Amino acid sequence: MVTYEDLRKNKDIDIYITKADESLASLGYTEHSYQHVTRCAETAAYILETMGYDRHDIEVVRVAAYLHDIGNLVNRIDHSQSGALMAFRILTEMGMDTLDVASVVTAIGNHDEGTGTAVDHITAALILADKTDVRRSRVRNNDPSTFDIHDRVNYSVEKSVIRINENKTLIKLKLSIDTHYGSVMDYFEIFLNRMVMCRKAAEKLGLQFKLIINEQQLI
DSSP: OOOHHHHHTOHHHHHHHHHHHHHHHHTTOOOOSHHHHHHHHHHHHHHHHHTTOOHHHHHHHHHHHHHTTGGGGTOSTTHHHHHHHHHHHHHHHTTOOHHHHHHHHHHHHTOSTTTOOOOSHHHHHHHHHHHTOOOGGGOOOOOGGGOOHHHHHHHHEEEEEEEEOTTSSEEEEEEEEOTTTOOHHHHHHHHHHHHHHHHHHHHHTTOEEEEEETTEEOO
């Protein structure tokens, strides 16, 4: 089986991730490089492991999460679809099992809120991991006076934790926001569609999604 660690050692994939992030940086987007894809891989794996899925599915979701944003190398528009096609070629050439390639391609192709949906548990875990990665360290801009709304919202997040409860009925995203930099309304302005997508992804896993900001439940 082609593993997550195999991808992390692959020099070609390293170039794709780096160049894709450089393209987004030039467009003013927040960080989409190794911190983001690694965090997504760890979070997605945590979700499936906690929900009792086997090691094989956990490895597949790690692979999908690590590759999910390489389509930004082509263009930000429709990056989930172009990324899925890139992943298909990469993983096929690496000798990954066809069923596993299909799972990864499906997850990557459905992770974007514009066109995607949680069609299976692998995709659901990737969506939840990707859409809940909001944090101060994703902001590239060093001048708060020139922050756009995405910078303000990410920079305002002092702490972000996603956890599944002991009874495995709820998945909670808990954020601590410094409202000096961004308001709760700012968060909803740019992330409402993503939170709706998270709710549907959680339902695919038999969970309810809860958003808690500064100890107040909002969803």
